[in-house]
Amino acid sequence: MQLKTNVFDSDIKKSSAKPYKWEKKGADIFRPKAIERYISLKSLGFRLLNLVQKMDGKVFYFGIEKEIRKLDGNSLGLYKTVLSNAIRRLDRYCEAENSNFILVLDQHDAHHDLLECAAKTMFGKEPARRLLSPPYHVESYLNQNMQAADWVASITGRLWAHRLQSEQYEDHQKFSEYYWQRLHQLAVHSAVNRRGVQRRERRNENTALGIALTKVGFNPS
Template sequence: MNNRRGQRQDGKPEAKRRKSELRPRKPHAYTGHGSSSSADHAPSPEGDLGSPSAFRQLPDGMLIAYLDEFGHVGPFMGTGHKKFFHNPVFGYAGILIPAENVRRFGAKFERLKEREFRNEIHDSGKHPRRWEKKGSEIFTSGSFARYPHRVALISDLGDYLHRLGGNYFYSGTVKPIGTTKMTGQTPAELTSKVLVDVVKQLCIYAERKGRNLTVLLDQGGPMPREDAITHMASFIYSAKEPEMKRIIEVPMQLESHRYGAMQYADWLCAITSRTVHYHFTDSDEFAWAPGAFKDIFHSWATAESRILVPETHSSVRTGTLIHPKKWINSNFNTQVRPAGASLQHRVGDALNLHAQQ
């Protein structure tokens, strides 16, 4: 109500107040020494963030897991098989990072990506923030030999992630040898089984850190994941373990070309795929992979990271994966399995059985 003509109760002239109310507000500016907060230009993470202690002083908040798939979800018969030769392991890998540091890591990733792949980005005609380099292209034997310095680049990003309070994570399982008909396990069932275990391990980590958790997956995964996520919702909301309360929602899916952290997870999945292929098959095609895996992962993988070996009721962890000696040829492998039951022999047995059917 007006006290007198042109004057409001708060004493401010009505015309001036109306003008100020209609004036557009300035958008929220990023305060981490960056110059831009638009979708295409991530803020610069540089400034007073070089000290690890600076990150530890940040308040507690949400943990974000960016995960992609490694290995292969389909059947495996052996490296010499015409159809089912891809990888004997399937799992998920990526990064865990406090939510308050996601933008800083994303900015660092985009800047290094744009510098390293500037020619390919230019030739593509795409905006640098909408262009991605697949890890499967970086970690081929030919590319590794031609661009060995890229391992150091990816390792530097890992060091920065670690200083931001983040870690690497991977979890997978060795698949039974044989076709779907022979093993009785479909890709959808395998995806569901592995994803449930992944979320369990992530929740244990989150409980240890005293943080809640959000899990983000690359949208480019196989169709069986849809059924797995549906099953995951039932599992999460019915779980009784205290640590399972840490995850706030079922895993969500993102388009990787829009998120640098997800692209980085893809790179980690690629070197993990090469490494497990070397350790769990008779092929030496990726003999260089354990060394690259060691340089990238260092000691930054969570304690929960491992490859399950159901046949032996055991698991293979980082210390074994970085070793140049194949796991299938290790003393541990030959001791826990009956004589003649090595992975190579089981492949042969499966092929013989298949030929007899």
């Protein structure tokens, strides 16, 4: 909360809200023109990632590329697929590290469906044994850690939007310039599954690129 109050002190005072109840979403903070215009917002991303490192934390993300010009008719299904894959990835990471983990999720309209999905993944045919309990849901405006996670997620989303569709998101180039390397110094077991890439990789699993990525432990596909 200290970082939030330092950067947004005037905004918080204008709102008349208590600092612990004041929230600003990452999507409203990390906007292309804003990070170029305001040094404080640009540095906020670095300060946040530095704080994660200082606390011996890591960044984790998993996503699936959406098809261009196609509306997703089953957003909940996609959300559950991503959640299930994320749990399994975290479980494998924690198994290798001989540690356990818990999940804390932002409140969601479909929280019952998501909890059921997490439980099926946790206790299914290939159980996620390192997950200590089904996820907890919290209200982000009262949880500073969730707000920080939302900020990191916003940066990550901007980075991958530019990486996957650089022409459409040309104005996101500065995010890659500023944050790509710094974020991936902290990222573990993270990936974005790209449309069509998996099929091509199955036909040629031993390419030089695949071998190199395996060696460094990062999978950008």
